[in-house]
Amino acid sequence: MSATEHGTMNLKLIVWRQSGPDKPGRFETYDAKNITPHHSFLEMLDVVNEDLIKAGKDPIAFDHDCREGICGACSAVVNGVPHGGQERTTLCQLHMRKFKDGDAIYLEPWRARAFPILRDLIVDRTALDRLVQAAGFVSCHTGGVADGNAILIGKPEADYAMDAAECIGCGACVAACPNGAAMLFAGAKVAQLAELPQGQVEAPQRVAAMVKAMSDNDFGNCTNHYECEGACPKGVKVKFIARLNREFTKALFQETLGTISTNRGTSKE
């Protein structure tokens, strides 16, 4: 029976449970009862957790916050697909009308070398923050900047930068990648800032530092599977990975020519 407007569903959840970072984990099976098509996926988990709490069991730990698809906190692999596979949709915005009565749903945390599991479906994603800390910024300080309209930016360039800046940093791209690469995440940041005049001054140093930070933080490399783009809830495109590669090659070439140094803090000779 498929879910109708008024019908409710009963589902089986097979969930990864792990009580701590270095503890052994296992799959446990739970029932999700009387779920309506209008429940969001996380609201369905709320129902299951209330039942678990009342039965004296530990509820399933999962990351979530805004529940409107923008903060990037929610993160679970649903039936093998990060965020559950609805196009351009985070897990919190996935609604149960996409499932039907009797479905069995497998729930796992993000799986990537760079994201150690903290508990159940919660992983440590601070490696993504460290990529930004390495160079994902324009090195301006507060105050003393030019008028906003003193820097003209064409609409196509502004739109391109905004397309890249849509990234919510959830890490689905890393979880989807067979190599655990963060190339879509890093590519989006590199492309956004390399496209804008404000970011071009440091573009070679930025891309070099971010590429180094990716390998320092246990992320893999890109071998063109495009799984990242498929999993991205914000529709960030792999063309930004191509842009990262181009910016990186350009920086290497400029360094070879001796026109720049990719070492931060080293002045051009």
Place this chain on the structure above:
Amino acid sequence: MILDGKAPTGKIQDSWDDHRFASLKLVNPANKRKYKVLVVGTGLAGASAAATLAELGYQVEAFCYQDSPRRAHSIAAQGGINAAKAYPNDGDSIYRLFYDTIKGGDFRAREADVWRLAQVSNNIIDQCVAQGVPFARDYAGYLDNRSFGGAQVSRTFYARGQTGQQLLLGAYSALSRQIGLGTVKMFPRTEMLDLVVVDGEAKAITVRDLVTGEVRTHVGDAVVLATGGYVNVFYLSTNAMGCSVTAIWKAHKKGAYLANPCYTQIHPTCIPQAGDYQSKLTLMSESLRNDGRIWVPKKKEDCGKAPGDIPEADRDYYLERKYPSYGNLAPRDIASRAAKEQCDEGRGVGPGGRGVYLDFSASIERLGEGTIRERYGNLFEMYERITDENAYKRPMRIYPAPHYSMGGLWVDYNLQSNIPGLFVLGEANFSVHGANRLGASALMQGLADGYFVIPYTIANYLAQTKPGKVTADDPECRKSIADVQAERKQLLGINGKKTVSEFMREVGVLMWNNVGMARSQQSLTDTLQKLPGIREEFWQNVKVSGSGDELNQQLENAGRTADFIEFAELLCRDALHREESCGGHFRVEHQYPDGEAMRDDANFTYSAAWQWKGTGQTPELHKEPLKFDNVHLAVRSYK
């Protein structure tokens, strides 16, 4: 006690510049590194403050409960950020932004603070552009603007429907740069659970590591709270699940005054509630009111019909009818109350009759679907994901929902609370929005406070204090740790029958029904009678399993819920004492015959700052009189 906001006197145009020069002391560059500032919260206000203070040379420690500073709820702001740039040549000015904000706040904010906000608004746009924030541009490459409620000029800068996200990522990038340089130490997944006051000054915070459960104290020379608002006290709100009153409530219990808690904003354009299982409400940006027309059926019997089957003549575009000069862009409090009024009269649409239409068909006909898609595409997508309805074909259904708190910890002009060394920024303080906040002003305030106000004002405090006065082995620090641990232990030991979310829902429903969009003496008195019972039951019958030495989300929520239950009493008390209607505070006893809010300037032109006197005790009221030298106190009309 009569409180002094210490606002500068003299010509308001020069007030901030004069104050910075004549009244604020500086800290020598070589001495800055000797001071440590603790910044709690990493939204727009906290991230911008932490980054800027670190750039200046202070040691900074920053804390957030999320797993990354980038996830603070500022990220969910959609529509835009105001600035008085006057780029469109449409008559805007710093004075007009100042005036609109004072009037929008129903004349319940401090003039000098609002002037400063309007003045630095322009710097914010420049700063964000420099950081690489991809604001919308026109084809010539110039910054684009749109309109928001409560203004007759276009002064809102935006980045698609994700302005808050882009501004936060800008501040986050500046913060990340400082973390990378080692000038900011970042503590994610860390929740502040107490403020430590030593010899009358704020010198430390006690936090719980949400992964390991460790409770510890961080000591500094000053504490900056930028921990957001408290409307999750209502069931349901648009706030993130983790947004809580806890940080400011703990500071309040350590002596910080909490001002105007009854000023809460109910946002008119949210997706209506669909069922009891629902965990939160989702906002649809106010910017939609630029191109959407709000209406309900004129006849009750039409409410069940498909909107397309209701002829034009049978539709009531009630905002355009009642407020012809502002129309669909009437301010939030007014638009929300008008929607409630229509639904109360039985002309609401959708489940339970709790909804009004926001209709884009006229704009689609005028501009084409492509233009509407370009402007609001992501919002239409979000609407469809949640409701399964296509808003290009069928009008959206919207209903008001709690969204923002204008009230917060009391601060003086320097953003310092009544406890020296405790500074409060952004939504967590009570300062500039009065009784109602205009759209696109929260982002402006958060960044103004963090980038352009606190760097000056905190120096004035630090310059007059010796660095490193307090150490972690201070008895107050040790006591604070013991108190926090005892409270966790108590929560875990009750092992009652009701879950934390059942308690939160009970309080939230009570607050929404009785203290939400309309309040009466009766509803407030009833609520004040019920709340102590809920509080007592909570501490006897809540069920929190697991231990305190691990990642335990139940325990986190239990602490936040306990604080909300206590705080709800203060909110009611403030609402009961304010015998007038103003902005987001609507007392049914105080209205004009046409249903508009009736202020009582003779008796209530003041901010109400409450002092904690103990659980179950009546708090003490302190008043800060408000003086208006630059605007005329008028009946707020948008007709």
